[in-house]
Amino acid sequence: MLAHGHPRLSNQSAVNEVTHALQSNLKAKIQGSLPGGIALVAACVALSGCARDTRDAARDSTTSSVAGAIADLTISKGPIQRVLTDEDFRQRLHLATVEVEDPVYLKRKRFSGYWLSDIFDLAGIQFDRSNIWMFSALDGYQARIAVTDVINSKAKPFVAVRDLDAPGGWERIKQGKEWLSPAPFYLVWQTQTPVPPNIKLPWPYQMAAIQIRDVDEAQQKLFPKADSRNDTVTRGFETFRKNCLMCHSLNLEGGVLGPELNVPKNILEYRETKMLKEFIANPSSFRAKSKMPAFGSSGQSLDDVLSYLAWIGQHKVPAD
Numbered sequence: 001m002l003a004h005g006h007p008r009l010s011n012q013s014a015v016n017e018v019t020h021a022l023q024s025n026l027k028a029k030i031q032g033s034l035p036g037g038i039a040l041v042a043a044c045v046a047l048s049g050c051a052r053d054t055r056d057a058a059r060d061s062t063t064s065s066v067a068g069a070i071a072d073l074t075i076s077k078g079p080i081q082r083v084l085t086d087e088d089f090r091q092r093l094h095l096a097t098v099e100v101e102d103p104v105y106l107k108r109k110r111f112s113g114y115w116l117s118d119i120f121d122l123a124g125i126q127f128d129r130s131n132i133w134m135f136s137a138l139d140g141y142q143a144r145i146a147v148t149d150v151i152n153s154k155a156k157p158f159v160a161v162r163d164l165d166a167p168g169g170w171e172r173i174k175q176g177k178e179w180l181s182p183a184p185f186y187l188v189w190q191t192q193t194p195v196p197p198n199i200k201l202p203w204p205y206q207m208a209a210i211q212i213r214d215v216d217e218a219q220q221k222l223f224p225k226a227d228s229r230n231d232t233v234t235r236g237f238e239t240f241r242k243n244c245l246m247c248h249s250l251n252l253e254g255g256v257l258g259p260e261l262n263v264p265k266n267i268l269e270y271r272e273t274k275m276l277k278e279f280i281a282n283p284s285s286f287r288a289k290s291k292m293p294a295f296g297s298s299g300q301s302l303d304d305v306l307s308y309l310a311w312i313g314q315h316k317v318p319a320d
């Protein structure tokens with residue numbers, strides 16, 4: 001199983017995301033970057049690159065051609081939004097190389113790209129232990145990690161733009177029947193020491209945007225402080241956060257690859273518990289080659305997730 005499964009839902013969702021990126025471009029530009037018109041062109045190059053990738057996939061190739069230009073990367077924190085363009089990457093950042101034990105490809109891989117710390121420096125965006133990083137992929141997948149976890153992991157995040165094992169392209173990632181290219185950006189981690197088991201490093205591919213948020217603010221809708229929390233609910237929340245939140249939102253907070261599960265109706269208001277447990281344990285036993293990975297039915301954790309889902313149903317936010 002992949003470290004995360006997040007197949008592209010459809011071309012349309014990729015188009016929506018890129019359109020969003022285009023709008024971001026118009027809003028703000030990093031000091032000294034290209035004028036808006038040229039930034040637009042760069043994002044269009046990225047878009048046509050995506051379309052070409054899909055056609056390549058149809059021909060079942062295992063590597064993809066790569067557009068010469070580096071796509072735009074949007075970085076934001078609150079009202080501040082920066083878009084790094086091809087020119088920013090090439091002229092203001094140092095291109096580096098890493099070799100990592102890759103949990104998505106399940107082997108050692110070499111990439112060229114940029115250290116995330118350098119990218120944040122160039123963008124002029126700062127963070128501290130009260131923040132989380134959120135990484136959004138073209139298909140609505142949304143990975144997040146607390147800055148404290150990054151620090152405790154001792155791992156160094158790296159934004160890969162080229163796969164050095166597939167010169168001129170990317171080795172594709174097999175996902176069900178599909179072969180996906182991780183372009184435009186693939187977040188990988190260089191580790192010195194083993195990562196503590198309670199920390200899950202995200203390896204999002206097809207990444208297009210990074211957001212820095214406050215831990216409490218990002219968590220508030222998912223785990224509002226309330227007297228009725230108990231151990232089961234707390235464990236269930238942690239399990240959901242690590243395994244589900246990248247694809248599903250609750251109270252509209254979380255990934256948008258899968259459906260929202262709390263508003264206006266909590267999933268348990270229209271699905272029967274027994275069926276739901278079977279579905280979460282093994283979605284493909286309901287819908288062949290489901291985009292949702294099997295969670296399995298082992299031990300307590302599935303019941304914990306169900307308890308948390310029931311609990312969050314008592315803490316809805318307006319669904320507008």
Ligand code: HEC
Pocket residue numbers: 004005006007240243244245246247248257258259261267271276279280283287290291292293295305
């Ligand atoms: C890689 C993305 C992904 C992850 C991770 C994921 N899901 Fe899903 N989930 C989906 C998608 C996409 C669907 C839509 C149904 C389908 O394609 O089978 C779905 C459907 C569902 C449904 C069914 C909704 C319905 O009634 O049709 C439930 C419930 C659900 N997911 C819960 C979970 C839980 C709980 C977890 C974590 C243990 C989880 N999902 C992890 C993508 C994901």
